[in-house]
Amino acid sequence: MLQRTLAKSISVTGVGLHSGERVRLGLHPAASDTGIRLRRIDLTGEQGRIVQLTPELINDTRLSSTVVTEDGIRIGTIEHIMSAFAAYGIDNILVELNAPEIPIMDGSSLPFIYLLQDAGVVDQPVEKRFLRIKETVTLVEKDKWVKFTPYEGFQVTLTIDFDHPVFNRSNQTFKIDFSGQSYIDEISRARTFGFMQEVELMRSHNLGLGGNLNNAIVIDDMDILNPEGLRYPDEFVRHKILDAIGDLYVLGHPIIGAFEGYKSGHAINNALLRQLLNQPEAYEWVTFPHNRLLPSAFHHLPQVT
Known part of the structure; x- marks a missing residue:
């Protein structure tokens, strides 16, 4: 079975469940073997860098699964969108957002499923692990x-x-x-x-x-x-x-x-x-x-x- 990414970029606007902030979320295709990566585009310098998602970066689990890096980059409430990625077998993707939290949408993963359907998913010429x-x-x-x-x-x-x-x-x-x-x-x-x-x-x-x-x-x-x-x-x-x-x-x-x-x-x-x-x-x-x-x-x- 081959790795998967998006056919094209897609974006949506929503609200953060805990912050209440308006969030613009963008999902972008990514090259084979690059994995799931995240970036806060509202931050500058080193804090605006791309973060490679790993289990070791989930450092705040009080109310959601939240990425917290050593230099203080926070990306919260990732579990619903990650669940949608799992459903589609997404291996490589870049997630960009302009706030500290993925938008809650309707509280389920269905809106993210719709986003993936709209963007389309394509195979890549490398075997899935x-x-x-x-x-x-x-x-x-x-x-x-x-x-x-x-x-x-x-x-x-x-x-x-x-x-x-x-x-x-x-x-x-x-x-x-x-x-x-x-x-x-x-x-x-x-x-x-x-x-x-x-x-x-x-x-x-x-x-x-x-x-x-x-x-x-x-x-x-x-x-x-x-x-x-x-x-x-x-x-x-x-x-x-x-x-x-x-x-x-x-x-x-x-x-x-x-x-x-x-x-x-x-x-x-x-x-x-x-x-x-x-x-x-x-x-x-x-x-x-x-x-x-x-x-x-x-x-x-x-x-x-």
Whole structure:
């Protein structure tokens, strides 16, 4: 299977969820083997340089996955767009923005899927690299845990645990196997969510300033406040899977294996990825000269132009 990039540049304007700032986002084609790179075009000098995305740069995970470099470059809330890149198998791309945060759009990855569809995706004449899990890697933090296990495909299982009437009405566990299920159909429309009391607390700390009922599910003491209701009956856990896929794709390569988590979040997802990379015996890099050799989960990547 070959590497992928965009057929052409494309841009969109939105609002940062936490900063409330207006953001112009540009996505650009990139050469083979250059990976996923980001640039703050509102910064000058060394801070305006291109940043090569790696798991080690996710250094703020309080409310999102945020890149923080040693010299203070910040690019926040990258998980939703990274999840869309994973869905399309994007290997090489330059992401430019004029603010410290990727725009939230509607709180899901679907608007970014539409951007990729509009730009078009093309193959490049270099083989795509996959990371294959060879041994189980587990990370436990208090009452949370996540793990990778060997699996000839890509499968994600997540469980959330909220004691609240809204969550008690829906499944809090969801499993998706991409050999037979579609990311776009099953995951991409799931929106981020938060509790009203948390929103008020965040705003008192100048966070969540761009959040509203158009880009998040907001929950009060008894029910959701969004008049249109949920997009999926179990939208909450599906969004956590959307986040996890984006968190894992900061690796810049598809993973052949199974990921499972209980009460997982950005911090523990990133910590598991770093732990995996520190155990060379637990994984290997592989390529597939012929698509017929690919695990079936990757036969269903959206078609390129």
